Amino acid sequence: MRIHKKWKNIFLLLTAAWMMWYPVIQSNANQTTSYTYAEDGDGHYVRTQDAYLPDMTLTELGLSAAEDVFIDENNMIYIADTGNRRIVKYDINKGQIDGILESSEFSAPRGVYVTSDGTIYVADSGSKAVLIFAPDFTLIDKLTKPDTPIFADTNYEPKRIAVDSGGSIYLIGEGVYNGVIQLARTGEFLGYFAVNHAKLTFSQMLQQMLFTRDQLANLVDINPTVFTNVFVDNSGIVYTATSGTHRNGMKKHSTNGGNMFKSDVWSLDTLTDLYVDQNGLIYTCSSEGYIVIYSRNGEEIFEFGSYVTTVDIAGLFTNLVSIAVDMDGNIWALDGSKSYLQSFKPSDYAQMVYNAMNLYEEGRYEEAMRQWNEVLRLNQMSVLAHDGVGKAYLHAQEYERALEHFEVANNKPYYSEAFWEVRNAWLQKNLGKILLVLILVIVLYQVLKMLDKKHGRMAAVKMRIKKWTDRTPVIRDFAYALHMPRHPVNDYYEIRKNRRGSVMAATIIYALFFIDFMAFKTCKGFIYQYTAVEDMDIASIVIGFFLILGLFIICNYLVTSINDGDGTFRQIYLIPAYGMMPVMIALLAVTVFSYGMTYNESFLLTIILIIGVAWSTITIFLGLQTVHDYTVREMIKSIVLTVIFMIIAAVIGIIISIMWDSLYNFLSSVGKEMIQNVL
Amino acid sequence: MSYKKRVKRAGALILAFVIGLTWMPMTADAYIPTNRDTKVNPERAEYTPEDFTDYTLLLETGTVRYYYREDRDIIAVEDKESGYCIKTGADLPFSGDIKDAVKELKRNGASDEEILAAAESYADDLNTTYVGIANSLITIEYYESDKIKYISSASEEDAASTLSPVEGRDGVYRLDVDFSKPDIHLKLYITFKESSISYEIPYSEMSGQDLYKLASVDITPFLGASGGRMNVMNAETMEFETVDSYRVPGYVFVPDGSGSLIRFVHNSAAFNPYVGDIYGKDYATEMYYDYTYLDDVPVKEPVMPVFGIAHGDGQMAFAAWAEKGAEYMEIIVNPDGAKGTSYTWAYPRFEYNINYYQLYDEKGSGFFTQMDEIFQHDICMTYEFLFGDGSDGSPAADYTGMARTYRQYLLDIGELTLMPEEAGSDIPIRLDFIMADCESSIIGTHQVVVTTVDDVRDILDALTDAGITNINSGLIGWQKKGGNLITPAKMSFSRSIGSQAAFKKLFAEFGERGIEISFSRDMLTINREMTSYYNTAVKCISNWYLSIDKENILPANIPVTKFSYATPVKAAGWLEALADKVGSYSSALTVTEMGHVLTSNWSRNGVEMSLTESMELYRDTFEQVSSNMKINLENPNMYLWKYTDRYLQIPVGNSQYIYETDTVPFLQMVLHGTMELYAPYSNFSFYNQSAVLRMIDYNISPSFILSEEPSWNLADTFSANLYSTEFSLYEDMILDIYGQVNGVLSQVQGWEWTNRIVPQDGVVVNVYRSGGQERYVIINYTEAEVEYHGNTAAPESAAVFG
Numbered sequence A: 001m002r003i004h005k006k007w008k009n010i011f012l013l014l015t016a017a018w019m020m021w022y023p024v025i026q027s028n029a030n031q032t033t034s035y036t037y038a039e040d041g042d043g044h045y046v047r048t049q050d051a052y053l054p055d056m057t058l059t060e061l062g063l064s065a066a067e068d069v070f071i072d073e074n075n076m077i078y079i080a081d082t083g084n085r086r087i088v089k090y091d092i093n094k095g096q097i098d099g100i101l102e103s104s105e106f107s108a109p110r111g112v113y114v115t116s117d118g119t120i121y122v123a124d125s126g127s128k129a130v131l132i133f134a135p136d137f138t139l140i141d142k143l144t145k146p147d148t149p150i151f152a153d154t155n156y157e158p159k160r161i162a163v164d165s166g167g168s169i170y171l172i173g174e175g176v177y178n179g180v181i182q183l184a185r186t187g188e189f190l191g192y193f194a195v196n197h198a199k200l201t202f203s204q205m206l207q208q209m210l211f212t213r214d215q216l217a218n219l220v221d222i223n224p225t226v227f228t229n230v231f232v233d234n235s236g237i238v239y240t241a242t243s244g245t246h247r248n249g250m251k252k253h254s255t256n257g258g259n260m261f262k263s264d265v266w267s268l269d270t271l272t273d274l275y276v277d278q279n280g281l282i283y284t285c286s287s288e289g290y291i292v293i294y295s296r297n298g299e300e301i302f303e304f305g306s307y308v309t310t311v312d313i314a315g316l317f318t319n320l321v322s323i324a325v326d327m328d329g330n331i332w333a334l335d336g337s338k339s340y341l342q343s344f345k346p347s348d349y350a351q352m353v354y355n356a357m358n359l360y361e362e363g364r365y366e367e368a369m370r371q372w373n374e375v376l377r378l379n380q381m382s383v384l385a386h387d388g389v390g391k392a393y394l395h396a397q398e399y400e401r402a403l404e405h406f407e408v409a410n411n412k413p414y415y416s417e418a419f420w421e422v423r424n425a426w427l428q429k430n431l432g433k434i435l436l437v438l439i440l441v442i443v444l445y446q447v448l449k450m451l452d453k454k455h456g457r458m459a460a461v462k463m464r465i466k467k468w469t470d471r472t473p474v475i476r477d478f479a480y481a482l483h484m485p486r487h488p489v490n491d492y493y494e495i496r497k498n499r500r501g502s503v504m505a506a507t508i509i510y511a512l513f514f515i516d517f518m519a520f521k522t523c524k525g526f527i528y529q530y531t532a533v534e535d536m537d538i539a540s541i542v543i544g545f546f547l548i549l550g551l552f553i554i555c556n557y558l559v560t561s562i563n564d565g566d567g568t569f570r571q572i573y574l575i576p577a578y579g580m581m582p583v584m585i586a587l588l589a590v591t592v593f594s595y596g597m598t599y600n601e602s603f604l605l606t607i608i609l610i611i612g613v614a615w616s617t618i619t620i621f622l623g624l625q626t627v628h629d630y631t632v633r634e635m636i637k638s639i640v641l642t643v644i645f646m647i648i649a650a651v652i653g654i655i656i657s658i659m660w661d662s663l664y665n666f667l668s669s670v671g672k673e674m675i676q677n678v679l
Numbered sequence B: 001m002s003y004k005k006r007v008k009r010a011g012a013l014i015l016a017f018v019i020g021l022t023w024m025p026m027t028a029d030a031y032i033p034t035n036r037d038t039k040v041n042p043e044r045a046e047y048t049p050e051d052f053t054d055y056t057l058l059l060e061t062g063t064v065r066y067y068y069r070e071d072r073d074i075i076a077v078e079d080k081e082s083g084y085c086i087k088t089g090a091d092l093p094f095s096g097d098i099k100d101a102v103k104e105l106k107r108n109g110a111s112d113e114e115i116l117a118a119a120e121s122y123a124d125d126l127n128t129t130y131v132g133i134a135n136s137l138i139t140i141e142y143y144e145s146d147k148i149k150y151i152s153s154a155s156e157e158d159a160a161s162t163l164s165p166v167e168g169r170d171g172v173y174r175l176d177v178d179f180s181k182p183d184i185h186l187k188l189y190i191t192f193k194e195s196s197i198s199y200e201i202p203y204s205e206m207s208g209q210d211l212y213k214l215a216s217v218d219i220t221p222f223l224g225a226s227g228g229r230m231n232v233m234n235a236e237t238m239e240f241e242t243v244d245s246y247r248v249p250g251y252v253f254v255p256d257g258s259g260s261l262i263r264f265v266h267n268s269a270a271f272n273p274y275v276g277d278i279y280g281k282d283y284a285t286e287m288y289y290d291y292t293y294l295d296d297v298p299v300k301e302p303v304m305p306v307f308g309i310a311h312g313d314g315q316m317a318f319a320a321w322a323e324k325g326a327e328y329m330e331i332i333v334n335p336d337g338a339k340g341t342s343y344t345w346a347y348p349r350f351e352y353n354i355n356y357y358q359l360y361d362e363k364g365s366g367f368f369t370q371m372d373e374i375f376q377h378d379i380c381m382t383y384e385f386l387f388g389d390g391s392d393g394s395p396a397a398d399y400t401g402m403a404r405t406y407r408q409y410l411l412d413i414g415e416l417t418l419m420p421e422e423a424g425s426d427i428p429i430r431l432d433f434i435m436a437d438c439e440s441s442i443i444g445t446h447q448v449v450v451t452t453v454d455d456v457r458d459i460l461d462a463l464t465d466a467g468i469t470n471i472n473s474g475l476i477g478w479q480k481k482g483g484n485l486i487t488p489a490k491m492s493f494s495r496s497i498g499s500q501a502a503f504k505k506l507f508a509e510f511g512e513r514g515i516e517i518s519f520s521r522d523m524l525t526i527n528r529e530m531t532s533y534y535n536t537a538v539k540c541i542s543n544w545y546l547s548i549d550k551e552n553i554l555p556a557n558i559p560v561t562k563f564s565y566a567t568p569v570k571a572a573g574w575l576e577a578l579a580d581k582v583g584s585y586s587s588a589l590t591v592t593e594m595g596h597v598l599t600s601n602w603s604r605n606g607v608e609m610s611l612t613e614s615m616e617l618y619r620d621t622f623e624q625v626s627s628n629m630k631i632n633l634e635n636p637n638m639y640l641w642k643y644t645d646r647y648l649q650i651p652v653g654n655s656q657y658i659y660e661t662d663t664v665p666f667l668q669m670v671l672h673g674t675m676e677l678y679a680p681y682s683n684f685s686f687y688n689q690s691a692v693l694r695m696i697d698y699n700i701s702p703s704f705i706l707s708e709e710p711s712w713n714l715a716d717t718f719s720a721n722l723y724s725t726e727f728s729l730y731e732d733m734i735l736d737i738y739g740q741v742n743g744v745l746s747q748v749q750g751w752e753w754t755n756r757i758v759p760q761d762g763v764v765v766n767v768y769r770s771g772g773q774e775r776y777v778i779i780n781y782t783e784a785e786v787e788y789h790g791n792t793a794a795p796e797s798a799a800v801f802g
Helices: A002-021 A202-210 A213-218 A348-361 A365-378 A383-395 A399-409 A412-455 A457-471 A473-486 A488-496 A503-522 A538-561 A569-579 A581-593 A599-628 A632-677 B003-023 B095-107 B112-118 B128-135 B399-412 B453-465 B500-512 B568-582 B611-625 B638-643 B666-671 B689-697 B727-748
Strands: A036-039 A045-048 A052-058 A068-071 A076-081 A086-091 A096-102 A109-114 A120-124 A129-133 A139-143 A158-163 A169-173 A181-183 A189-192 A227-232 A238-242 A250-253 A271-276 A282-286 A290-294 A300-305 A320-325 A331-335 A340-346 B056-060 B064-069 B074-079 B085-087 B138-144 B147-152 B159-165 B172-179 B184-192 B196-201 B214-219 B229-233 B240-244 B250-254 B260-263 B274-277 B290-292 B306-311 B316-324 B329-334 B343-351 B355-359 B366-370 B379-387 B429-434 B436-440 B445-449 B471-476 B516-522 B547-549 B562-565 B588-592 B601-603 B606-609 B630-634 B646-648 B676-681 B701-706 B752-760 B763-770 B773-780 B786-788 B791-793 B797-801
Touching (some): A068 A109, A076 A109, A120 A158, A169 A227, A250 A282, A282 A320, A290 A320, A348 A383, A383 A399, A399 A412, A473 A488, A473 A503, A503 A538, A503 A581, A538 A599, A538 A632, A569 A581, A599 A632, B128 B147, B138 B184, B250 B329, B250 B343, B306 B343, B306 B399, B316 B399, B379 B399, B399 B666, B429 B727, B568 B611, B689 B797, B701 B727, B727 B797, B773 B786, B773 B791, B791 B797
Parallel strands (some): A068 A320, A109 A158, B290 B547, B429 B701, B471 B516
Antiparallel strands (some): A036 A045, A076 A086, A109 A120, A158 A169, A169 A181, A181 A189, A227 A238, A238 A250, A271 A282, A290 A300, A331 A340, B056 B064, B138 B147, B159 B172, B196 B379, B214 B343, B229 B240, B274 B329, B329 B343, B355 B366, B436 B445, B773 B797, B786 B791
């Protein structure tokens, strides 16, 4: 007992000491000025705990039309103060200006980059040069336009700059569509490092195909989207920002200039700058005042900011031109219109998220899990955290717990992986029992069969059922649908002769099919329920279902009536119903099996669905062919015409609806105006 | 634990502290304050005694002398003791006269002395209209072809003003202001008292053919303004040259959030003015009928009609508040650089007409127009002047003095009443519960329950067992499906949350133990799923129902994204009805939104209920309801303070306008000791050490929102912004935060908060007084130990002395 207490005291001592040493995370209360968003499990942007809080606002630097900002390893901010033709060096730790770089060579210094040895690179579009300064602000070199013949016709007005550890200089040039200009330290043109390709819209493609050369010459030039910024991180990887697109505007380049992100990355369409911190986190900003933070793999973590024009509030911008991140993880953002610097401090929440991500990347899964659980304490809705905890549990082989978190995070592939393990364990545990039950069922069935042969009691039961169904035509007609898929030609012939099938039974089948279809759409197992029920537009699904079915029946009747089809409207109404049993069974089977299948077995569900759909299609095809007494060729023709008619009917419907809306609006406007101005 | 063991434990902890200190970085960075902190006082203002040659002495009291300059409409207030003077106007000449005179003299070959005598310095960055505004006692804004124009009582043209004493009323003068273009006439009654001036403009005495054009009346726009740039005649070159005027060290105080200071500094950027719409915007008279929540957090609207300006380090200041017309008042601050001037100037603006968009159809066709008849309201503004640093116990010439003065005014008129507080008692804690909400389902909506009545009981039991006894609670989402789709007074209960009987039992059970539980309900926000808008929703001036779109800030699949506000009559009716229904078993009611949203209501025939009438209706209703229940209100406006027992979600910061330099607990200083004040929920970004210190600094009690089930259940509901509420995650934090805050604040419970000093950046000293004794609470936000008058406070901690 004494030993125990002693250890307890030592533990207390160490804990207290550790707490003293451990830096206190600072953040302030409820002081955000824009909402932070993150993606939820369904890919929607949802509000989340504040990730960054506006911190320092530096209005006293006397900047004018400043365009670029860079922070070195010593927490010094370098600002390209374009309007004042200078570079301002600001010491974050001391909260004061450390020096001002002025040079007679400056005309419009628009981009600044500082290498780890303190060398300052300035892109000056006015003097059309890259100016290189020593840490003490003395001019070392001036790189003017390369004299390579292939560069002769290119505009050389450098506006943004980055430099890698090998001394290669990456430039964004004003009006250069070819790509990122890469120069050697000596100023020699090495080529275009990365290129954006022009993408044609559908109408542009048509123009390219149909227009004459003269007409094409009159069109505006089709240029690729332009790079707006370039950055080199501390491991030498080059990143670029491109504006004018929401897709892949932010790229992480391999050494040959290709994009290292495997999947598409959503980006802000007015992207002005990007920055990468020591941990590989990528920060981007748009001129409209939004900041997005991505993981090193291009997964979006947070988005915040807003565009305002009539109020001046810290954290909101009218023209956000550049960002940089200091050694403490604070973001510094530059407003180009009002020329001030605004810093953002990461909240505890954001820091925990980053810590957890780093720990996971480093393979420290247990620590990552602890950190993710801390994140969950602050935000139980965090998809990132649930995903992180789930993955950590997966690594720890705690599959049941992993499932819970993957479900909240809506991470279906990982859920499937964990579910496979859970199912596997369950099967291993229960396989013996399952086999035993199966064998018992088979034996029991055989025994009953043998007994029935002897006593014939089942035959009497069957007779009784048959008599009951015969007495109830709807049941009989409904049961006929079960027979149909196996003997479509004969059975449809019976319908053609009006000897079998009833409108009532077909209506019941349609109703059942609708229920079956809705169950398939809304009640599948988690892994296969790709769209959450609450995200579905149920009204559209229901209306769409009945509209397509109704249109098909009506249009087919109209088409076949003028094409010598023998089928009556009643028969055409019955045929799809009676042919639907295979697809109904397939849908039901897929819905049920989806609860026990992982992605590994998805092919089974696909096969079931294909078989069901194909079988029903063939059955209905044969049914229509039979009632209309068509050849295959005529039948195909009638189906094609039916589809065309359906499209025409839908278009007419839409036009009528729009016209009706316009008419209603017109009458309503007249009415309101009368009320407003006359009465 | 025995004494020896305690000594051992203490020794171990001290050792740990020492080890910790040795491990700490030796060079802790200096505390760099942001605009969320209060910085040290401004420097002393330099001044020379004013020359009052062109002025007439109007009145002398024991404290001040009031002078008047007739040609420029300027009143000067001189502190008799120090000689410091604050003027209502900038006291500037019209530049045209001077330039013409100098030109004429030069042409006539006048001597340098003659030219210098005529060459009065004139403003470089103000045109003729602005010189008039800068001098004036009254400036009006009026509409001309949808555009706002300005004309002042001191205008060079088209305006005349005459000051004359009012017979039979000592110290009362009347300024008759007559504008010829536009044709508007008004009477300004000026009352001079010991150290205050009141301005009153009765609506009944406004006249003129163009009165309908009147957009607003701005009172003494340049009172206490600082800055400016002058053209001064150079005696050597005999040419005018531009010189920056002396920038008085000081600030403007605005009631933004808890309170905010805008220091007089030079800005290189041209910022937009600060516009503080008292009691929040009237959604019914905004330019458009539809309002959309975007990605920016809405600014904090002022809940009290007060502002002030302080000059120097405790030298001279004034606090100004509206006694009439506050609901139509805006506080405007033009920071240096705004509107092209280098002055920082602040004034109250009283609105009379507005420009709005009259729609024809939903497509947006329409036109801009103004009202045919202006808002009918009187104006009364009082300016109380403050002198000295408060060392004599009087309100200091700074924001603390402004707070004390305004508080005294509210106590005098009975809008605030001191609350009996037992000295040394535990501070209260607010624990709200989110019970249920709803989300979309295949058909209709589905109820999501996260806390039941039994859960509330268990949670409160757990906390009382842990030693917290001064608790009060609000139940949010107590109605079926959380109540977002049900009208406020409907007693619709769900058994899976708790039956009415279960709620009654819960209230009674804890009521006996002194823990007050109340239903919490938003009386204003409505949607079409909840009720038809006919006769229920606020109709805007354009005769369209007010529409508030929250699609951007709500989850994608939420059942409703468009909302409106109930008419004041409807909301008041619901409040009364709910109070009636629960009055028999609940001793309190928590009301959200209604406390800080004030709207008018319109119909085709014009205004159905004006802002003034809405305000009076709310006051009457709350007066009636509060007669037998305690009222808990979320961030209520001043006109409801009289009926508020608990002030919930009190702001602890400002809107963070870029030019706001400091945040101060002005609101808390005004309300301290008159009602219980609760911080925003600690669940969301308000849980760390600096937040705990902020609570102690601002003298407010902690609050939490809790649930039994994890809050991710609420992800698709209206409560999706309650990111984390599960009690099991918060139990320790509640005990910890309450323990820390109560440990300090319980020692000053029942004491009067008299001063707030910032001896250095990151350190605040709050001074409390009781029966002639003073107690100091030192709040140390820095990472270093600090000393104040021989008392020390550890890093990032608070300590009580005295």
